[in-house]
Amino acid sequence: MAPARQYWLVKSEPDAFSWDQQVANGTEPWTGVRNHMAKANLKAMRTGDLSFFYHSNEGKEIVGVVAVAREAYPDPTVEPGTKGEWVCVDMKAVGPMPKPVTLAEIKADPDFADLALVRMSRLSVMPVSAEHWKKLCQLGGWKGK
DNA sequence: GCCAACGTTGGC
């Protein structure tokens, strides 16, 4: 049976890869993840899953929504000689947040106290519960599916 | 296999 849709949040430093680049490119490999927890999350993604696109460091806000266009496959950017295997997925831009949701807003709301973004600030790929997804969409004025 | 030292990330 088809499992319920999963929601995610991925982080990127705008200096390295920004939302504008994601939009310009349309579909883009999400590479460079070198953390095992994040890797496990990448592997759990299914085509069509939706994810927030969060700018870390600069902005510190959710700026858009992307969809998984291709499920986990070996990351082509892995340095030669690296131990273990790392994976990436392809992400497709869906649309911008009408009102970007800032980290400050999220932290100010007790409902998000157990959101991974707050609890594990260094994790770059994390699941978002359906409840959190819905509420973040409301905060951001997201009208998509 | 444990633990201290160190490096990196990310918020402030």
Add this chain to the structure above:
DNA sequence: GCCAACGTTGGC
């Protein structure tokens, strides 16, 4: 620019 959190490395 500083500091806290946390993952990784290396000595034992």
